[in-house]
Amino acid sequence: MSSFRNVLSRAARGASAGVLAAFAALAVAELVAGLVRPAAGPVTVVGGAVIDRTPAAVKDFAIRTFGENDKAVLRLGILAVLAVVALGLGVLALSHRRAGAAGVLLFGVVGAAAALGRPDSAGIADALPSVTGALAGALALYVLAARAVPDSVPVPVPVAAQAGADGQSSGVWSRRGSRRGFLAAAGVTAVAATSAGALGRFLTARQGRGAVASRNSLVLPAPASPAPAVPAGARLRVAGISPFITPNSDFYRVDTALTVPKVDAGTWRLHIHGKGVARPRTYTLDQLLARPLIERDITLTCVSNEVGGPYTGTARWLGVRLADLLREVGVRPPSRGGKADQLVARSVDGMTLGSPVEDVLDGRDAMLAVGMNGEPLPFDHGFPVRMLVPGLYGYVSACKWITDIELTTFDAYDPYWVKRQWARKAPIKTQARIDTPKPFARPAAGTVTIAGVAWAQHRGITRVEVRVDDGPWQDADLAAQASRDTWRQWSHRWNATPGGHTLTVRATDGTGAVQTEQRTRTIPDGASGRHSVFVTVP
Numbered sequence: 001m002s003s004f005r006n007v008l009s010r011a012a013r014g015a016s017a018g019v020l021a022a023f024a025a026l027a028v029a030e031l032v033a034g035l036v037r038p039a040a041g042p043v044t045v046v047g048g049a050v051i052d053r054t055p056a057a058v059k060d061f062a063i064r065t066f067g068e069n070d071k072a073v074l075r076l077g078i079l080a081v082l083a084v085v086a087l088g089l090g091v092l093a094l095s096h097r098r099a100g101a102a103g104v105l106l107f108g109v110v111g112a113a114a115a116l117g118r119p120d121s122a123g124i125a126d127a128l129p130s131v132t133g134a135l136a137g138a139l140a141l142y143v144l145a146a147r148a149v150p151d152s153v154p155v156p157v158p159v160a161a162q163a164g165a166d167g168q169s170s171g172v173w174s175r176r177g178s179r180r181g182f183l184a185a186a187g188v189t190a191v192a193a194t195s196a197g198a199l200g201r202f203l204t205a206r207q208g209r210g211a212v213a214s215r216n217s218l219v220l221p222a223p224a225s226p227a228p229a230v231p232a233g234a235r236l237r238v239a240g241i242s243p244f245i246t247p248n249s250d251f252y253r254v255d256t257a258l259t260v261p262k263v264d265a266g267t268w269r270l271h272i273h274g275k276g277v278a279r280p281r282t283y284t285l286d287q288l289l290a291r292p293l294i295e296r297d298i299t300l301t302c303v304s305n306e307v308g309g310p311y312t313g314t315a316r317w318l319g320v321r322l323a324d325l326l327r328e329v330g331v332r333p334p335s336r337g338g339k340a341d342q343l344v345a346r347s348v349d350g351m352t353l354g355s356p357v358e359d360v361l362d363g364r365d366a367m368l369a370v371g372m373n374g375e376p377l378p379f380d381h382g383f384p385v386r387m388l389v390p391g392l393y394g395y396v397s398a399c400k401w402i403t404d405i406e407l408t409t410f411d412a413y414d415p416y417w418v419k420r421q422w423a424r425k426a427p428i429k430t431q432a433r434i435d436t437p438k439p440f441a442r443p444a445a446g447t448v449t450i451a452g453v454a455w456a457q458h459r460g461i462t463r464v465e466v467r468v469d470d471g472p473w474q475d476a477d478l479a480a481q482a483s484r485d486t487w488r489q490w491s492h493r494w495n496a497t498p499g500g501h502t503l504t505v506r507a508t509d510g511t512g513a514v515q516t517e518q519r520t521r522t523i524p525d526g527a528s529g530r531h532s533v534f535v536t537v538p
């Protein structure tokens, strides 16, 4: 019994040595990342590598299931895997100290490889956080494992070697094997690691301060071309309907960035170059802001949005007309002999998104946006500058933290998502969504208002119809259309009768095409099908 307990406490000490060593490794890595480049931290780079290698279907599942928490879930997953491996390495280190320490170093190699393989890697220095972290972790494990050897297997040391100055023996057992020795070493490791981690966080926060200050001091100029007034009838007064303008704090966020890029507006640059660019040019933010700005209400939609899903929103965007910049550097549309048919936008974190040059130059309000709903772009939404092309899903148009525009061809280059099973071209599909009643709601019998939004950006919405169960399609009341690039609210009064009912909606776009009934997945170019909500009238 007592030997069983000994084995248990031995294993527990091994395991805690492993976990502490892993903690020390991550903390030191965090500190070094704070000094070198926060985005080069091991959890961030490994997470980024995992995101890039995740099959499209799994990624889509993650976005669907965890929504905006997808990144937190990934981080927790990585930490959980690390914790389990650390437990194992700690127990291993009790009997094989070198092997345990080597195991920790191996993780450093994985982290370093991930860091150097990131598209935004700043070179060899990016390996430093992982390497130094692993060295610290290996050392910690080596030292802790030595002290974790339980009392029942004492290490005999010649008495003379431990004799004090007065010749008195201080004991026959080495302190290495004592429980107190282990606890002391563990305590020192924990305190040192916590301090290193805290200092790392502080340094990281400080690095972002310049960007935060540059955003706080940014004064957006008034638009030369203000947004057309939203017609009074564009906003329906129905409880539970999506507001016409989505507040920034509620605006969906979809991207691959594990740490949101904090770009300093003062040092930000946009480089435009590539095929058919007669005069390649680099712009500063001040140069963009000095140009006439346009202001437009535009609904942005994510290709990962399922039928009835939440990844769509409307904002009042302020920005530079992209077509003007492209013409200035000599770009012509393919239909007028231009050499490039694809515009590849690249972000500071190495994301690439490709849009058809023809669409960008066809007169629509494609822009490099600097403002969102009256304030500079929030960091989450691409500060200082992002691209928007009305009518195209975000992944083929809406590059956040943009820093480079390259004119090329669809034949010559596949951007990030296209390399991962998504379509090269992806105009937004016509969709109508029921916002109220909610699925499985229990509205009282009598008049119930069914309402929601419908979108078919750049084609516009001309009709929305609602059907109850297998009944006839009935015209919903349409709110006034603000523009064909925005969604349109609709509502329908229904005389609800007791029982279970399926409510279905469909929209017709400006070309007269009725939203298809055909259900498709989000991959490769957006979900189609009609939104239904089941309710029970008690």
Ligand SMILES: Nc1nc2c(c(=O)[nH]1)N[C@H]1C(S)=C(S)[C@@H](COP(=O)(O)O)O[C@H]1N2
Pocket (backbone or CB within 6 Å): 251, 252, 253, 254, 255, 256, 257, 300, 301, 302, 303, 347, 348, 349, 351, 380, 381, 382, 393, 394, 395, 398, 399, 400, 401
């Ligand atoms: N740099 C960068 N830009 C990006 C992405 C990204 O992952 N990285 N995701 C795109 C996708 S898929 C969409 S739907 C929109 C979402 O923009 P939002 O997060 O501001 O709503 O950004 C686009 N721009």
Ligand SMILES: [Mo]
Pocket (backbone or CB within 6 Å): 254, 301, 302, 303, 304, 393, 394, 395
């Ligand atoms: Mo998206």
